Amino acid sequence: MGVRSRSKSRRRRRLLPDARDAVRTGALSRRWRALWTRVAALRFDANRRREYREPGGPGRFVAFVNRALALRAAEKEPALEHLAISFNLSEHKEEASSVLSPSIEAAQGWIHYAMQHEVKSLTFKLNLPWLDDDDDNRYTNAAMTLDELLISSAKLEIMRLKLCNVEVRLPSTAAFASLTDLSLEDMEVEAGGGHLLARLVSSACCPRLLRLRLVGLQDPGMEGEPLLIDAGALLELSVLMVDGLLFLELRTPSLRVIHVDGCFELEGLTVSAPRLEDLKFLVQRPLHIDGDLSSVARLKIELSSHAYLHDDDDADENDGSIRLLECCRVIRCLEVSLDVPKREKRDVDIIKGSIPQLPYVASLTLKIHVTLWDQRRSYTAGIASLLAQCSNLRHLSLNFFYRKNDPELCDNLAPSWESHELSLPHLQVAEFEKLMGIDDELQFIQFILTRASRIQKVAFSFDRKYWQKGSEDGFKLMPPLAGGSWTTYNDADLSYNCQLEELCTSGDLQ
Numbered sequence: 001m002g003v004r005s006r007s008k009s010r011r012r013r014r015l016l017p018d019a020r021d022a023v024r025t026g027a028l029s030r031r032w033r034a035l036w037t038r039v040a041a042l043r044f045d046a047n048r049r050r051e052y053r054e055p056g057g058p059g060r061f062v063a064f065v066n067r068a069l070a071l072r073a074a075e076k077e078p079a080l081e082h083l084a085i086s087f088n089l090s091e092h093k094e095e096a097s098s099v100l101s102p103s104i105e106a107a108q109g110w111i112h113y114a115m116q117h118e119v120k121s122l123t124f125k126l127n128l129p130w131l132d133d134d135d136d137n138r139y140t141n142a143a144m145t146l147d148e149l150l151i152s153s154a155k156l157e158i159m160r161l162k163l164c165n166v167e168v169r170l171p172s173t174a175a176f177a178s179l180t181d182l183s184l185e186d187m188e189v190e191a192g193g194g195h196l197l198a199r200l201v202s203s204a205c206c207p208r209l210l211r212l213r214l215v216g217l218q219d220p221g222m223e224g225e226p227l228l229i230d231a232g233a234l235l236e237l238s239v240l241m242v243d244g245l246l247f248l249e250l251r252t253p254s255l256r257v258i259h260v261d262g263c264f265e266l267e268g269l270t271v272s273a274p275r276l277e278d279l280k281f282l283v284q285r286p287l288h289i290d291g292d293l294s295s296v297a298r299l300k301i302e303l304s305s306h307a308y309l310h311d312d313d314d315a316d317e318n319d320g321s322i323r324l325l326e327c328c329r330v331i332r333c334l335e336v337s338l339d340v341p342k343r344e345k346r347d348v349d350i351i352k353g354s355i356p357q358l359p360y361v362a363s364l365t366l367k368i369h370v371t372l373w374d375q376r377r378s379y380t381a382g383i384a385s386l387l388a389q390c391s392n393l394r395h396l397s398l399n400f401f402y403r404k405n406d407p408e409l410c411d412n413l414a415p416s417w418e419s420h421e422l423s424l425p426h427l428q429v430a431e432f433e434k435l436m437g438i439d440d441e442l443q444f445i446q447f448i449l450t451r452a453s454r455i456q457k458v459a460f461s462f463d464r465k466y467w468q469k470g471s472e473d474g475f476k477l478m479p480p481l482a483g484g485s486w487t488t489y490n491d492a493d494l495s496y497n498c499q500l501e502e503l504c505t506s507g508d509l510q
Contacts, residue, residue: 032102036226037075041082042068058089062106069113083114084123090164100128104142111149121158128165141188141218146168154178163187169198170196180210188218194225203232213238220244226270239263279328282337287320289327296328300335305382307341307350318350324357334358334390335365338382355389362426371403387448388422396424396448397431402466409440427452434463437477446479453480455500462494 046061063086090105107126114122128142130456144163150171153445157178162185169190182201184420189197197220199205209231214220215238220227227246239245241262246262248269255273259280260266266283271291275281279293280300301321325331366383383398430452432445449455458481462474474494478486484500 003180010115012318028503037071038078040080041084041433042072042080043082043084044068045084045086047086047088058087058103061087062103065110066106069110073113073117080117081120083117083119083121084112086123086125088125088127090127090129100142103128104381105143108144108149111146115153115156118153118155120155122156123158123160125162126164126166127162130165141165141167143169143190144168147171147173150174152176157181159183161185161187170200172196172199174205176206178208179206180208180212182206182209183213183215184217185213186216186218189220190257192223193217194220194222194227195275196231198228199279202228204230206231206475208233210234211236213240214242215240217242218244222246226268237479279324281320281324283320284317285320286316287323287374289323292431293324293327294329296331298333298335299328299331301325301326302337302339303351303382305338305340306348317486318354322354322356325358331358332360333363333365334361334450336367336386338366338368340370340382349381353385355385357391358389359391362395364390364393365397365399367401369400369401369403380440383444384422389422391423392426393424394426395429396427397433400435400463402434402436402463422448422451424448424452426454428454428456429459430455430457431459433459433461434466435460436466437462437474442477442479449479449481457500458498459489460496461490466495467494 012066029198041080044061044065049425054285063341087103087107089100103126108486111122111124114124130141142165144166145168146161147169148171152173152175154177156176157295158181159179160181160183162183164186165188167190170193184197199208201214203209210233212229212231212234224246226249227245228249228251232253236257237250237252237255238259239261240259241247244265245263246265246267247268248263250258250269250271250273252271252273253275255276257278258273258276261280261282263283264284264285265425266287268288269290271289271293274292274295276293276295278298279296282300282302284302284304301324303321304317307317344407364386366386368383387393387396418459435445436440449458460474462477474496475486475488478496478498481498481500484498486496486498489495489497
């Protein structure tokens, strides 16, 4: 085949979406018959074909993948660069005894195949059914060893393993000199395997690792010891929904972004990350922090407006978030998810008096989740407490999320924010989203705007689902702003903007 013919073949391969389409082209001409075996990327998804979800389907899928990989292995050039396999057995619980063992064996073979052929990226998703343990009436996970499968690779750049309901033994000797992106999801780390997890994500094993995601890990084998992430090149880290993680220790001199969420047992954070800029740390429990977070410019946290006290117990739901506010001394962009739970008789305000001064915050976004509408007094007090500490605020965004439709909604609750001394001399842009249009809600917004002497732009949007004014035009609810006029931004969503021509003073807001 000449140079021109090879060039045409490459163009044809790029036009084929996946292996199935490539195989179909074999019926057109002999020159197309084995074309698919020379593609650089193979992707197999059992969920996309109905016959693989029916009884006996897993066996057919395994046979199809094995046959395709064997044909691809016969082609030495060009090299296989990307392999992705998604195999869902969760719908085959009744067949578990007959399909589980051969499916695990096939899965291990596919991972080993990817390592042997030195692919650049491997994405493997395996979802197994839980197994009933009749002896103690508990669920157990099937076991898989990666110790011998993940052999050292000098070409692997991306590895994403999602192994649902699988107990995994991680590799103890493999090294990945080129790996930059690693994701481990939904697997159960073998008991006592915490040191292997720490090794896998370390510079010793992955010296070029830039992005790391640990998601949904069960019992990560730490046994009370910190999960140490010692990665010199790491830039982005996500630790999400990891059960049994008590302590997290970071030695990451290049780290810029951290996202921690759903780690409900986490008690301590030790961090050495002098370049850290963006921190999302959603935890509602006491948190001990050891390390310097003074470089953080963007912070996202959770707060609760109030809590129920049991006898002599302290309300400590906000302690971890408050501690983060105290440690991140120069944050400029702050996002707060404010939870307003159902009120109880012994509730106390756990925000008032706890927020430190935030003199560098220029942008504040509040996402307010209100369980009952008759609790509006709680969230307005919490918002006012936050605003009072942001003396340099320039951009404010309030987003409301109501959770219950109460037909007996009262519209004349006594305001709870008037006691706050609030001044917003630098506020220029204010956005209020998904409002209900009730009087006390609008009065609170008026309270904010009258204390913003340099406001330039205001945006309103009302939630039609919870609209409280019947067919009344949203324009009638807009406060008059001197130097500007309201315009419709999106009539379907009841959205309005006001761009002020000149800077107004607090006296111009009627």
